[in-house]
Amino acid sequence: MNQASDDEPFFQPGRNCASVRHAARFSLLIDGADYFRVLREAITRAERTVFILGWDIDSRMKLTPEGADDGFPEALGDFLHAVANHKRRLRIYILAWDFAMLYAFEREWLPVYKMGWRTSRRIAFQMDGKHPMGGSQHQKLVVIDDRLAFVGGLDLTRSRWDTTAHAPDEPLRRDANGTRYQPFHDVHTMFDGAAAREIGLLARERWARACGKQLAIRAHRANLEHDAWPPSRRVDLEDVEIAISLTEPGYLGREPVQQIRAQYLDAIARARHSIYIENQYFTSGTIGAALAKSLGREDGPDLAIVVPRNQSGWLQEVTMGVLRARLHALLKDADTHGRYRLLCPSVPKLGDEIVNVHSKLMIVDDELLMVGSANLNNRSMVLDSECNIAIDALGDARIRRAIATMRDTLLAEHLGCDIADIDRERAAHGGMNAAIQALLRERDEHRTLVPLDPLVSRELDQLIPTEALIDPETPIAADELVDQFVPAEKTRPLIGRFALLGVLALMVVVVAGLLHWTSLGDYVNLRSLTNATRRIDALPLAPLWIVLAYVVAAVISVPITLLIAATGLVFGAAWGGLYAFLGTMAAAAVSYSLGNWLGRDVVRRVAGARVNRLSERVAKRGIVAVVVLRLLPVAPFSIVNLVAGASHIRMRDFMIGTMLGMGPGIFLTVAFAHQLVASLHRPTIGSFAVLIGIGAALIGVSLLLQRFLGGAQPDAHEGAPGDADKPRASEEAKRASELHESGAMPRDPAARNARPDEVNS
Structure with missing residues (x-):
């Protein structure tokens, strides 16, 4: 670029x-x-x-x-x-x-x-x-x-x-x-x-x-009649040029727009003295590689990044939290001059709570201010629709003072001090990070910033896939998702079954595309599915036909959420939940079996021994892997089933993981939707009490899932690794070497998150 x-x-x-x-x-x-x-x-x-x-x-x-x-x-x-x-x-x-x-x-x-x-x-x-x-x-x-x-x-x-x-x-x-x-x-x-x-x-x-x-x-x-500006709010800066930058994915013939990523990379390359960042997520390999290059320069800038101590929610912690820890390790290795700081706010008496840093801000050299909706993750660079604004001082002392004041105001908020204290310490110690270090205080007694060194357990690191799946750099296509699980090499595949698998995958993609981009989606909606379900209910052996309809509809990629909602509206909470659960499990089992029959031999012959060893290693945590995959909205229901069938995950683990990942949500979603409609039609104290009960059940299921997956989480998120961590680090290095040899992970950490045409840019 x-x-x-x-x-x-x-x-x-x-x-x-x-x-x-x-x-x-x-x-x-x-x-x-x-x-x-x-x-x-x-x-x-x-x-x-x-x-x-x-x-x-x-x-x-x-x-x-x-x-x-x-x-x-x-x-x-x-x-x-x-x-x-x-x-x-x-x-x-x-x-x-x-x-x-x-x-x-x-x-x-x-x-x-x-x-x-x-x-x-x-x-x-x-x-x-x-x-x-x-x-x-x-x-x-x-x-x-x-x-x-x-x-x-x-x-x-x-x-x-x-x-x-x-x-x-x-x-x-x-x-x-x-x-x-x-x-x-x-x-x-x-x-x-x-x-x-x-x-x-x-x-x-x-x-x-x-x-x-x-x-x-x-x-x-x-x-x-009126000036639009709110009279109660002061003006921080007058007479200024503002740049508006966007991220928009390519869609329906529109070309992709990646101005925000280009601006971030330009700003990092331009930095000479300091880069101050506040961001909710910090997982973009492209941005991380640019920051690593900056840290490696002899005359590079100080880099201070303020993030939340933990990601909000257990699901984000075990996905985006892992990716952040990997990127942090990359920057630590690149920081040969001691200019990198990863920090989180600390407020006295918060206990286990955190200050949830949700900002998306970068300030460079008192010269450049960037604020907006874009996180420092791949999604915000290429996939989600984003809008940022930026101001360049262009050497104007008036604008430089205003930008510096904005940054120091933020630092003073986090450090629990005055702006004058930051200005004084920066002048005395000669840099932003030195000033921050001088103003750090005892965290249990004073508001301050705390150095952060996020770590993840080896088991969790193995479980969470690469950035391309959780934090993708492009819209997620079905064939690319299959490649995430089933890498292919040039050998002698089973031509017939491989072709059938390709045709089936193509059919699913075509149907999904028609539902999403054509008027077909106007017919495959909650109302039409509800009417169709009522017609099926009138047939002999209705439950059997309903389960069969689930299998057919799910295999051709009709959205599973619509099927569940339609079943709940027609049959109510109890029978609707049961039919939805049985139909979903049957559809999962059938499409898994299709993937198994069409793809298992292909995987074993095409992928090779090394990739099979990696697949077997993932299969050791198959149930947890399926639960996480069910909870992550990365691909249609049918695609996940086919990919699982063509992998080393056993059907028993796949079905158990599917029940754990989807079962509670199916029953509670059906019950909640049914009860909500009933409450709106006939509002009573009892009906709303049931709604409250279902809400409590949702919280309980969330806590159970958190505990179920918590065994793979690290005990601590802060502090430098001690001697006790060195054996584990050695094991990590050995495992990374195996990944490099297998071709599943590039040797250049920055390349893990880049498309092939970006690795050398």
């Missing part, structure tokens, strides 16, 4: 940004209390249009749990409805990701979600499902009247509000159900002018893609 040279402008539209536009005013909003308060104030001043785009949006969250004196309701949905009804000319457009079922119980339940947004004709709500397999709508932006824009890392959803104090006993840090959540740190931006208008155009384009409707309203052309 070509990088900007020293004699060229840093921002190059079409390569490392989409456009560069002027803003009269700019502010960095630190933490939810700051952002949500000024956003609410700005929305009450809106006159024509409000666009809200997010990964998740929850109508029940409160922008200002501390209270507001604007006369409107507190909950976001009620607030937006009241504002829209109060202003006759105002239209509000809400675009949220059409999320995978994996996240269903982390978000507002879908029927309530849609009912909450569709009670006003002045509010339009759309779920965005126009993404390739594995991708998501991850942009987090709001634009008001095309004159004021908010871009950053904060969604308008639950468990995001917090103050800069991140106090362990903060009484207002509770979700819509009154449940406490851990401290949450993030950053957002607010700006106006032509840059805000550009965000308005982006929001309209995304809306048109999602629902196929163009919007004619152009608020910036209207004669508006």
Whole structure:
């Protein structure tokens, strides 16, 4: 990938940004209390249009749990409805990701979600499902009247509000159900002018893609009564050029856009003195390789990365946490000059809780500020839809001072000190990391930053696949997923069965593509499947036909979640759950057997002895592997079954893992959906008590799964390895050597995460 040279402008539209536009005013909003308060104030001043785009949006969250004196309701949905009804000319457009079922119980339940947004004709709500397999709508932006824009890392959803104090006993840090959540740190931006208008155009384009409707309203052309800027919020920087950068995957004929990755790589190559990063995830091999190269330079910059101590949730901890530990090891090896620090915030009296760092920010040399929705993982570089903004000081002392103040404000928040302390220590010790080191304090008594050295057990490292599967660099295609499990070499395959396997895989891909990209998906939906299920129920031997229908539908890649939901709606919680469970297990067994019959001999003859040894090693933890694979939304149900059948995983382990990974979710999803519909039709204390009981059961299943998989997790996440760790390190090195020899892992750690055409770029 070509990088900007020293004699060229840093921002190059079409390569490392989409456009560069002027803003009269700019502010960095630190933490939810700051952002949500000024956003609410700005929305009450809106006159024509409000666009809200997010990964998740929850109508029940409160922008200002501390209270507001604007006369409107507190909950976001009620607030937006009241504002829209109060202003006759105002239209509000809400675009949220059409999320995978994996996240269903982390978000507002879908029927309530849609009912909450569709009670006003002045509010339009759309779920965005126009993404390739594995991708998501991850942009987090709001634009008001095309004159004021908010871009950053904060969604308008639950468990995001917090103050800069991140106090362990903060009484207002509770979700819509009154449940406490851990401290949450993030950053957002607010700006106006032509840059805000550009965000308005982006929001309209995304809306048109999602629902196929163009919007004619152009608020910036209207004669508006008020200045859009919230009067209560100071301006951090005036008269500045803002670059807007995007990530968009190739989809439906559109070329991929990877401006954010190009900009990150250009910024790292440009750094001379310091790189300060805050990010939720840190797993991108491409970015890691660039940082490693920077650390290896004799005149390279200090590198400080602030991340959460643990990834939120056990599933992320055993997937993205493992990838982070691998990348951290790469940077430690490259840090020959002692300039690398991986840090996490520590607040007294938090106990086992953490400060959940959710920011997506990079500041380079007091010269360059980058903020947005993009994590430092592969998804944000190439797969998810992202939006970042950036400011280049271009040597302007005024802008350099403002950027330095923003960075020092963040450091002062984490270190529990004043900005003046950071400025003093940096001048005294000659660098950013030296200043941080001088200001570190006893973690149990004072707020501070803590050095982080994430480690993972050998068993967990073996279990979790490479970055390409969990954190992919491209949309996940069925044939590529098969290659992850079944590498092929040039030998004498069984031509007939290999061809049949290819035809079957092609059929699944074609059906999945037709469901996703054509009008066929309009017919294969919850309503049509429910009607079909009712017709089957009227036939003799209905249960047998239902199980058979599951087998046929699942094998040709009809979404399993729709099948489960349709069964629950027709047969209720008890029989619906039983039919869904039996149908799912039967479909899994049949498609596993197809993969076994078509692919087992092919695997043994084609893959070779070394790859078979690796496959056998994974098979020793087959049940856990299948459970994790069932919980990760990496591929369609049928593809996972076929791949498992063509691997060394025994059918017994496969079926047990499938039951553990899917069984609880099947019964509880059917029960919850059925009871929710019943409660909405006949609301009683008893019906809602059942809903509460099912919710408690979901929490219990989550804890059981966490305990089940917890044996593979490390006992500690912090501290340097001691002598006791050296034998294990030797075993790790031996295992890595075997992987290198087998061809399953490149010798260059950075190449593990790169496509073939990027390894030498």
